[in-house]
Each structure stands twice: as C-alpha cells, then as structure tokens.
Amino acid sequence: MSLATVSSTVAPQIPPYLFNTDHRQRCLAQLRSKTTGLEKYIYLNGLKERDPSLFYELALANMLEIIPILYTPTVGDACSNYSHIWRRPEGLYISIENKGHIRDVLRTWHVGDSARIAVVTDGSRILGLGDLGANGLPISIGKLDLYIAGAGIKPTTTVPICLDLGTNTQKFLDDPLYIGVRRKRPDTEEMDAFMQEFISAMEEVFPQLLVQFEDFSTDNAFRYLDLFRSKHRVFNDDIQGTGAVVLSGFINAAKLSSQAAGTRLEDHRILFFGAGSAGIGVAKQLVSFFTLLGLTEEDAKKKIYTVDSKGLITADRKGLQEHKIYFARTDYNGPPLTRLTDIIKYVKPTALLGLSTIRNAFSEEVVRLMASLNKRPVIFPLSNPVSLCEVDYADAVAWTNGSVVFASGSPYKPIEFEGKKYEPGQGNNMYIFPGLGLGTILSKARHVTDSMVEQASIALSASLTKEEKDADLVYPRLTRIRDISAEIALAVVRAAQKDDVDENTLFRSLSDNALLEVIKSKQWQPGAHRSPRL
Ligand SMILES: NC(=O)C1=CN([C@@H]2O[C@H](COP(=O)(O)OP(=O)(O)OC[C@H]3O[C@@H](n4cnc5c(N)ncnc54)[C@H](O)[C@@H]3O)[C@@H](O)[C@H]2O)C=CC1
Numbered sequence: 001m002s003l004a005t006v007s008s009t010v011a012p013q014i015p016p017y018l019f020n021t022d023h024r025q026r027c028l029a030q031l032r033s034k035t036t037g038l039e040k041y042i043y044l045n046g047l048k049e050r051d052p053s054l055f056y057e058l059a060l061a062n063m064l065e066i067i068p069i070l071y072t073p074t075v076g077d078a079c080s081n082y083s084h085i086w087r088r089p090e091g092l093y094i095s096i097e098n099k100g101h102i103r104d105v106l107r108t109w110h111v112g113d114s115a116r117i118a119v120v121t122d123g124s125r126i127l128g129l130g131d132l133g134a135n136g137l138p139i140s141i142g143k144l145d146l147y148i149a150g151a152g153i154k155p156t157t158t159v160p161i162c163l164d165l166g167t168n169t170q171k172f173l174d175d176p177l178y179i180g181v182r183r184k185r186p187d188t189e190e191m192d193a194f195m196q197e198f199i200s201a202m203e204e205v206f207p208q209l210l211v212q213f214e215d216f217s218t219d220n221a222f223r224y225l226d227l228f229r230s231k232h233r234v235f236n237d238d239i240q241g242t243g244a245v246v247l248s249g250f251i252n253a254a255k256l257s258s259q260a261a262g263t264r265l266e267d268h269r270i271l272f273f274g275a276g277s278a279g280i281g282v283a284k285q286l287v288s289f290f291t292l293l294g295l296t297e298e299d300a301k302k303k304i305y306t307v308d309s310k311g312l313i314t315a316d317r318k319g320l321q322e323h324k325i326y327f328a329r330t331d332y333n334g335p336p337l338t339r340l341t342d343i344i345k346y347v348k349p350t351a352l353l354g355l356s357t358i359r360n361a362f363s364e365e366v367v368r369l370m371a372s373l374n375k376r377p378v379i380f381p382l383s384n385p386v387s388l389c390e391v392d393y394a395d396a397v398a399w400t401n402g403s404v405v406f407a408s409g410s411p412y413k414p415i416e417f418e419g420k421k422y423e424p425g426q427g428n429n430m431y432i433f434p435g436l437g438l439g440t441i442l443s444k445a446r447h448v449t450d451s452m453v454e455q456a457s458i459a460l461s462a463s464l465t466k467e468e469k470d471a472d473l474v475y476p477r478l479t480r481i482r483d484i485s486a487e488i489a490l491a492v493v494r495a496a497q498k499d500d501v502d503e504n505t506l507f508r509s510l511s512d513n514a515l516l517e518v519i520k521s522k523q524w525q526p527g528a529h530r531s532p533r534l
C-alpha cells in the first residue's frame with residue numbers, strides 16, 4: 001500500500017491542543033482579524049458551512065457585532081459583489097428558463113415537506129441598491145438567518161430563493177463572472193405567467209410553507225401581494241413588515257414627542273420622504289392605526305403627506321403611479337412644491353420619515369427646521385444600507401441639540417453629545433418578520449391577514465421594558481429579539497384565531513401565558529446537539 005493511500009483512508013486526528021481555548025473565542029478572533037465588512041461576511045459564510053450550530057451560537061451571543069454583517073449594511077456589499085465572492089450553492093435559484101418545470105427545480109431542495117419559511121427575492125430592488133439581478137440571493141439568506149437567530153426557526157426548514165429573471169443593469173450583463181441568466185427582465189405578461197407557475201408549484205412541493213416576498217421592485221411588490229395574498233400563505237416584507245415595524249416605533253416616538261409638546265397622538269402630521277413600496281406600506285399602516293384611535297379613514301389619511309422625486313404628491317399631477325394615488329393631496333393648489341424645506345414649511349410635520357434611498361437628504365437645514373417646529377421632532381431616516389441613509393445619527397442629535405427622536409433602517413452606535421449619552425433606534429423590519437413568521441407557522445394560518453400584521457406591530461411597540469423606556473428608546477434592544485419574537489408570535493396567533501384562519505386550532509384553549517411558553521419551547525436552540533467543547 002502506498003503512503004498516499006494510507007493517508008487518504010485514515011481520518012484526520014484533531015490534536016488535543018486545539019481544545020485548549022474555547023473554539024468560539026478562536027472563531028471570534030478570526031472574524032475580528034478581517035479588516036473589511038465583506039471579508040467578515042465571507043468568513044462567517046464559511047463558518048456557517050463548516051459548523052452551522054456554532055455559527056448561530058456566535059450570532060446569538062454577539063448580535064450587535066454579527067447581525068450588521070449578515071444583514072444590513074454589509075449584506076448590501078455581499079449582494080453587490082455576489083458573483084465575485086460566490087463560493088458554493090447556498091440557496092435555490094429558479095431561472096426564467098425553468099418555466100414549465102419549476103416544481104422539478106423546487107424538488108431538488110433537500111427539505112421537502114418540512115419546509116416552513118421561504119424568503120423569495122427577484123433581485124430587482126435590493127435594499128436601496130437597485131436591480132442586482134441574481135446577485136440578490138444573500139438578502140434571502142440574511143433574512144432567514146434572522147428567522148433562525150431571532151425567532152428560533154429551525155435552520156433545516158428554511159428555503160432561501162432568488163428568482164433569476166434577468167437584470168436591467170447593464171454592468172452585470174457585461175460582467176463575465178455574473179452568476180445569473182444574461183438577459184433583460186421579462187415584460188409583465190411573461191413575469192405574471194412565471195409567478196403564477198412559481199406560487200402554485202411552491203404550494204404543491206412545500207404545502208406548509210410561508211412565503212415572504214422581499215425586495216421586488218415597487219410595482220411588482222404591490223402587484224404580487226395583491227394577486228396572491230388571499231389565495232396563498234404569503235406576505236410582503238417591504239410593504240407589510242416595514243409598515244408594522246415603523247408603526248410600532250412611531251407609536252413610541254409619538255408618545256415621547258407628544259409628552260414634550262403636550263399634544264395627543266391624533267395631532268401628529270407625518271411627512272413621508274419617499275413613496276415606494278416601503279413608504280406607502282408604512283403610510284397605510286399608520287392610517288389603520290389612526291382609525292383604531294377613533295379617527296375616520298378620511299381624517300386619518302389627511303395626517304399623511306407623501307413626497308417622491310418630483311416633490312409633494314398632489315392629485316392633480318399627471319401620470320401618477322397607482323400606489324401613489326391614495327395619498328395624493330387634494331388640498332394643495334399652489335405651484336409644485338419640490339424643495340424639502342418648502343414642503344416642511346407648508347406641512348409643518350411632527351414626524352419626518354425617509355424611505356427615499358437619498359443619502360443625506362435630511363440636510364442640516366431640514367433637521368434644524370424640524371427642530372424649530374417641534375420640541376421633540378421625530379426623524380426616522382429608514383433607507384438602507386447606511387450609505388443611503390437620509391441623515392447620520394450624530395448629525396441628527398447635534399442639529400436638534402439632542403431633542404430628536406430617532407430611528408434608522410441600518411444600525412448606528414450610541415453617541416455622546418455634550419456629556420450625555422444618546423442611543424438610536426433601528427427601525428427595521430427585522431424586528432417584525434421573525435415573530436410574524438413564527439406565529440403564522442405555528443398557527444398554520446391559511447393567510448397572513450391585516451390584523452395579524454397590525455397586532456405584530458402593536459406587540460412590538462408594547463415590548464419595551466421600563467429601562468428601555470427610561471432611556472427614551474422607541475424599539476427594544478436587539479439582544480432581546482428571541483423573547484420579543486415570541487411575544488409577537490403570540491399576538492399573531494391570537495389575531496389568526498380571531499380572523500379564523502388558524503388551521504392549528506389546538507392553541508385556542510391555552511391561556512396567553514401557557515401559549516407563550518409553548519411558543520418559546522418551539523424555538524430552536526443552537527448548540528443542542530454539538531460537542532460541549534465546541
Ligand atoms: N428600514 C426598513 O425596514 C426598510 C427600509 N427600506 C428602504 O427604503 C428605501 C426605499 O425602498 P422602496 O420603497 O421599496 O423603494 P422605491 O424605489 O420604490 O422608493 C423610493 C421612493 O423614493 C423616491 N425618491 C427617489 N429620489 C427622491 C428624491 N430625490 N426626493 C424625494 N423622493 C425621492 C422615489 O420617487 C420613490 O417614491 C430603500 O433604501 C430600502 O432599503 C425598505 C424596506 C424596509
């Protein structure tokens with residue numbers, strides 16, 4: 001027998017000194033030795049492949065450090081560069097060329113009947129980065145990592161999907177390493193036929209699955225939500241998840257702002273800078289909330305002003321896109337208002353929400369104007385990733401002399417201003433979709449109803465501890481996300497029961513405390529099946 005044969009048949013021995021240090025510390029040191037976000041992302045991706053349990057253990061124990069790598073902002077870099085950093089298949093690509101046999105492609109995914117949650121993107125609007133085509137897969141993977149870490153969904157029941165339908169971004173079509181099909185995106189007719197086949201095939205192959213649509217371009221985001229939501233178990237994260245998370249933060253922020261001003265929640269006026277899937281999704285969620293407070297829909301709608309790249313959206317504007325019509329103002333008859341400062345002077349908003357993808361759109365002049373109109377202005381620059389955020393946290397604090405109530409889409413660190421510590425909120429749908437998904441899966445809800453989304457939002461806003469309230473936070477600390485997801489799931493299950501869409505009726509007889517315990521007991525824990533040393 002040759003030496004080469006001997007060495008290939010003997011299992012490699014792990015030298016005992018490898019265990020002198022906790023391997024988690026070794027992995028963290030390796031992670032921290034990487035100098036760029038993208039290198040850290042690649043490192044974590046490799047760790048997940050080698051040892052998924054350890055990967056999630058590290059993510060849970062070091063959330064504030066690791067989530068911004070797996071998710072926004074760094075996942076944006078990963079998507080932008082995905083064709084170049086690709087190592088191995090780690091999700092399901094369904095290409096436009098698979099039309100006619102999509103179910104066969106779905107059957108190649110290894111989890112079959114046990115699949116519970118799929119995040120599906122077509123890569124056409126990844127964060128605020130535009131049409132990234134097949135490079136969009138990491139957004140589905142990152143969202144599912146949050147389902148696993150944040151809600152305790154079992155990793156083996158998740159399905160990350162990127163629909164590879166082409167791209168209209170020429171730079172990718174010209175890139176020899178581009179991973180997707182080299183063609184422009186289909187027209188509506190071709191895409192509709194593909195999507196109909198896709199959603200039917202999903203239901204056939206994965207009968208218990210919840211589908212989260214993610215980062216579709218705005219028209220298609222609304223289109224496929226409207227087409228599928230009453231027939232299938234689906235929701236759109238950018239419209240509904242964002243609506244819920246921002247409503248939740250708004251409720252807490254508006255309380256702080258109203259307390260300072262001596263006004264009521266009903267007195268708020270909200271200006272949306274950006275009127276796409278996210279902006280309009282949030283605006284609709286706010287209308288629904290104001291009606292819960294007793295306002296008529298018409299009066300609730302009057303509280304909302306929307307702005308797009310052409311300025312304040314008014315009903316007399318020609319060729320308005322469908323999704324902008326509902327909020328178009330009928331009470332402004334002057335010349336078009338295009339400058340944000342002029343719009344603010346006209347509207348006098350108490351809250352300014354940015355979902356525009358325009359970096360630094362909330363200039364010093366804008367922020368100071370908001371502070372001059374409000375004792376505690378609510379300013380939420382929600383565009384992702386950080387490179388597209390409408391205003392940095394430190395600037396917002398300095399320009400309002402510390403009075404701002406702030407939440408951004410991507411994370412900022414706490415800061416010190418004139419000797420006082422200030423802590424930002426992160427208004428990101430990551431606080432909602434894990435719990436919304438968990439509640440939907442456990443109740444086996446046939447559909448995701450409006451009330452399930454709304455109750456998720458209200459449960460999140462009610463989840464602040466006294467300490468978090470005392471620190472003027474509008475969202476709970478991310479490190480508590482598992483417990484918060486369980487509380488949200490409880491509210492979602494109850495809403496599903498009220499709407500009579502829960503196919504699992506066993507939970508109906510349980511008290512809230514008992515149900516919460518059941519939900520927590522279902523949360524997957526990393527590390528349960530691994531060697532205690534690792
Ligand atoms: N924080 C969170 O949880 C979430 C944040 N987002 C972020 O929101 C942003 C927008 O997403 P979508 O609504 O889906 O995109 P979109 O492209 O549909 O909407 C962008 C909107 O901004 C407007 N806009 C563009 N340039 C403008 C300008 N110069 N002045 C005023 N308005 C301008 C557009 O007209 C459009 O109405 C993205 O950056 C995305 O990452 C989206 C979902 C969730």
Ligand SMILES: CC(=O)C(=O)O
Nearest residue numbers: 127215238384428429
């Ligand atoms: C957070 C998210 O879903 C987005 O920026 O698109």
Ligand SMILES: [Mg+2]
Nearest residue numbers: 127214215238
């Ligand atoms: Mg999104």
